[in-house]
Amino acid sequence: MVKLYVSDLSVNYETSSGDVHALENVDFQLEDNESIGIAGESGCGKSTLGLSIIKMIQGGKIIAGEITLGEKSILNMTESEFDDIIRWKEISMVFQGAMNSLDPVFTIEQQFDQILKQHNSTDDFKKTMHNSLDTVSLSHSILKKYPHELSGGMKQRVVIAMALLLEPKFVIADEPTTALDVLIQAQIINLLKSLKKKDVSIMLISHDLAILSEIVEKIGIMYGGKMVEFGSSTEIYREPKHPYTKGLLDSIPTLRGEKKLKFIPGNPPNLLSTGSGCRFFDRCPEAMDKCKKNPPKIKTDSGYVLCWLYE
Numbered sequence: 001m002v003k004l005y006v007s008d009l010s011v012n013y014e015t016s017s018g019d020v021h022a023l024e025n026v027d028f029q030l031e032d033n034e035s036i037g038i039a040g041e042s043g044c045g046k047s048t049l050g051l052s053i054i055k056m057i058q059g060g061k062i063i064a065g066e067i068t069l070g071e072k073s074i075l076n077m078t079e080s081e082f083d084d085i086i087r088w089k090e091i092s093m094v095f096q097g098a099m100n101s102l103d104p105v106f107t108i109e110q111q112f113d114q115i116l117k118q119h120n121s122t123d124d125f126k127k128t129m130h131n132s133l134d135t136v137s138l139s140h141s142i143l144k145k146y147p148h149e150l151s152g153g154m155k156q157r158v159v160i161a162m163a164l165l166l167e168p169k170f171v172i173a174d175e176p177t178t179a180l181d182v183l184i185q186a187q188i189i190n191l192l193k194s195l196k197k198k199d200v201s202i203m204l205i206s207h208d209l210a211i212l213s214e215i216v217e218k219i220g221i222m223y224g225g226k227m228v229e230f231g232s233s234t235e236i237y238r239e240p241k242h243p244y245t246k247g248l249l250d251s252i253p254t255l256r257g258e259k260k261l262k263f264i265p266g267n268p269p270n271l272l273s274t275g276s277g278c279r280f281f282d283r284c285p286e287a288m289d290k291c292k293k294n295p296p297k298i299k300t301d302s303g304y305v306l307c308w309l310y311e
């Protein structure tokens with residue numbers, strides 16, 4: 001297991017209209033044996049956060065902050081140091097929509113082979129591939145297959161097996177259950193739970209708080225590029241503090257529909273011009289005059305919340 005510290009992380013994307021402030025002052029800490037779920041609506045910075053940790057932000061730039069894995073300061077490493085020591089070996093990522101990224105003209109074995117060669121693995125390739133397939137409960141015979149011969153759930157397992165090939169201790173999984181039916185979603189959730197038992201920490205990115213609370217110990221809620229609430233999954237699920245977190249939880253349907261579903265009116269903020277006040281101001285049912293100023297970071301039992309209500 002790993003200790004991961006992210007502090008004051010800010011990331012911009014340069015566009016022809018100006019800088020998009022995709023992440024601003026994001027903070028969280030994971031101790032040994034902890035996994036984290038990152039939730040929030042589309043465009044809030046969830047994937048940018050994952051890509052920052054594995055240093056693969058296309059077109060974006062980390063402009064401030066610190067990321068530490070164990071004793072290693074990731075952002076101070078050169079690209080080749082990071083590639084040699086960390087990427088895929090200590091931290092790997094299952095990208096969003098990854099099951100559609102398998103190359104249709106190569107067998108699974110050929111695609112696994114390319115990764116092992118690229119990262120100069122010295123292990124017995126066949127044995128490494130078999131171990132990885134065993135972890136995701138796929139038959140070894142799948143190595144001879146082409147992607148079009150596999151179901152959606154099998155392809156998702158294959159990309160998770162790829163991420164596990166070099167036995168990383170921290171896996172970032174970006175929306176790994178999206179576009180899968182509920183039965184396959186349940187299988188992937190069980191697979192992620194079983195990885196945790198094998199000492200793999202997970203960062204699970206999802207808009208689905210119910211799925212996150214099943215798997216992770218910590219949850220970070222992102223809104224408009226900020227982590228507006230961070231804490232234990234129990235505290236966030238049972239006693240949410242930030243009005244946005246409450247809105248997210250109120251919009252989860254129940255099985256029998258006994259609860260009236262709510263939605264959060266309005267649109268996410270424009271990250272080209274974020275201003276200095278609370279980014280949820282225009283949509284917040286509890287907004288006050290002072291919320292036009294940057295909200296304070298208030299300590300909670302297990303983390304923090306960015307909101308003037310708890311000053």
Ligand code: SF4
Nearest residue numbers: 278281284291307308
């Ligand atoms: Fe709402 Fe103000 Fe809290 Fe922002 S700081 S979430 S506007 S109450």
